[in-house]
Amino acid sequence: MPVFVAGVGVISAIGNNVAENQDSLKKGIHGIAPMAYLQSAHRNRLPVAEVKLSNDELAQKAGLSNRISRTAMLSMIAAEEALADARLPLNTALRKAFISANSVGGMDKTENFFPEFSANFHAGRLRDVVNHECGSITELVARKIGFTGFVSTISTACSSSANAIFYGARLILNDVADVVIAGGCDSLTRFTLNGFNTLMILDEKPCQPFDENRRGLNLGEGAGYVVLVSGKIAAMLQRKPDVQLSGYANANDAYHQTASSPDGTGSFLAMDGALKMSGLKTSEIGYINLHGTGTQNNDIAEGTAIKRLFDGHYPPVSSTKSFTGHTLGASGGIEAVFSVLALQKGCVFPNLRLETPMKDLPFQPVTRFMDNLQLQHVMSNSFGFGGNCSSLIFSKS
């Protein structure tokens, strides 16, 4: 019983909607630049992939107060776009679920509240911490779009929204919901920027995923959602969905809290699990949207796992984080949308700035935009801290 993708929505550093993102991906225009909105002591050293709108502009677009967390605004914009894209039947009583992942919650506001508060517990405006919780961000959006039947938030670091997407699919398969908006969001914060900075894995230049001389990742922000529906609902839609979620798996690397195992055990198990569920052979995967953060550790672990699994049949692969930066809890959602677009348009997006392919890998990412392809199946990888690894497979119906 397949679960169909009825709509998509995305906002990232390369565009405020699906059309703009797709256009940038096609033209090879990335969104990594010096900080324009995030206020940080590292502003002159660390480039980031910001959504190119101020909080006031985002608030207007989202129909939310400009005092609310940027995370919620990003979520709102992409979720609304996905919902509108799905054109759900209006006169049918549907059990609606909203499953949104994030890793920072309202931290962008909390970190403004904190300096005053930590000096004096009676100081600082409470409205800046009231939405600190990850779940609070989800609920603001769920209530606004009227998807309150089942509302949940998943947080497994960088694999968060891949997990949200397939939890959503399972709610449909287990007859808990008829339609699920699933994906995730995250905004840039000083907290995460400094956290990744202490790990010394931030690139001071635009990142070079899967390059022999890669230096690290650039943090990004955004949101991406898919609208998932059961076959029954799909049959009721004006525009019949042409993509389905055909496989997914979640596995744990169980190696280290932040580092990936050298052989990419967790990545291998996630990809292998998703393949097994879909019943596909590796040779049937037409494109892999890599996790591809640009760190030394991730790319060799992921690459080694792909080598082990796809040996002999390497499909085109690329990391769109070379456009959007690493959007953490949003990345699985944004990249799921890109994977669906790849299937619908029959195209593969380039891995930007590749100069020297990795010596230890027998394959290398695609460096040019390719279209007019007959793609049937696309894999999307999301691997995170805590060893949390998840892979999704989308297929043409």
Place this chain on the structure above:
Amino acid sequence: MYINGTGIISPQQSFNHESFLQNMAEHQGEQMRCIEPDYKELLDPKLIRRMSRIIKFGTAAAMDCLKDAGWDAVDAIVTGTAYGCLEDTGVFLSRMVEHDEQMLTPTAFIQSTHNTIGAQIGLSLKSHSYNNTFVHRGFSFEHALVDAQMLFHENAAKRILAGAADEITTYSHAVLKRFNIYRKDASNIHLLRNPGKGTMAGEGASFFALHSEPNGNDYAKIDGLKTILANGNENMEPVIEGFLAAHSINVSGVGLVLMGVNGDEPHDAPLQKIANGIFGTTPVFGFKQFCGEYPTSSAFALWMAANICKEGKLPPTLAEVALAKPLRVLIYNVDLTGHHSLILVSSC
């Protein structure tokens, strides 16, 4: 889902199955913090030094749960936490502010991510299996249970470790206190007996070894659960009756209700109405006098329900009331922000 084992660290003497609420530990003031065990036998001493309280009590409760069930491996680990690892978050935030984003170290940041407890458990067990973390406020634990329920239904797992953890920190308490939700100079012993303005803050970690099949020695069976995000003051009685009907029982089939009253009169009034309404002839007791108010407190209530089902009687700290056999227990929790949840548990 059958409960094969439990592991819990709470504001009561609950760890290591020392006692099932034979005595009530008293907490005075605004907070009820966990009574923590000596972690040396449970966790790697090298790790203990670096771990914050929630990671210690979360991981230790999980390990004790597996010991109780006699399991050395699991097919899935599902964890709920509304606030995540607040202590590490606070440490990293305060250093970042104090040092103007310079000279920071990664440990607190690494441990601040919401999936740290689930990841630590996976790491301790060297488990490559499914691992997920739910962070949705008063539904965090319930949605981990929904995940477990679906995994069983999909035949994707036989043995699942499911649990929840949340902690009180100095910062979080100072923030929450400003919302005027806590009672001044309270004592948990009198919290429910003398309702008034405000409640007490709680914390804890409760884990459950869930199996798809009965083993003859289970604590209890979880029949089903439901979460309801309230928009205002909905009438919950029909919702509860509908939930029970979906599990083929009616109100009179419920032998015990554990209700999320917390001593705050405005919070408790609609719950009292239901206790006196559809459950007018059913034994109804609170549980937050033992664990305090926190978003994953329903996990503590499930531990109580599991033990009551197993022992077939209430602990002396609740009452001496004869219970129906077999027993059906309904946990009805409501948190401070409109998250209602229902968990139906049966004796085996």
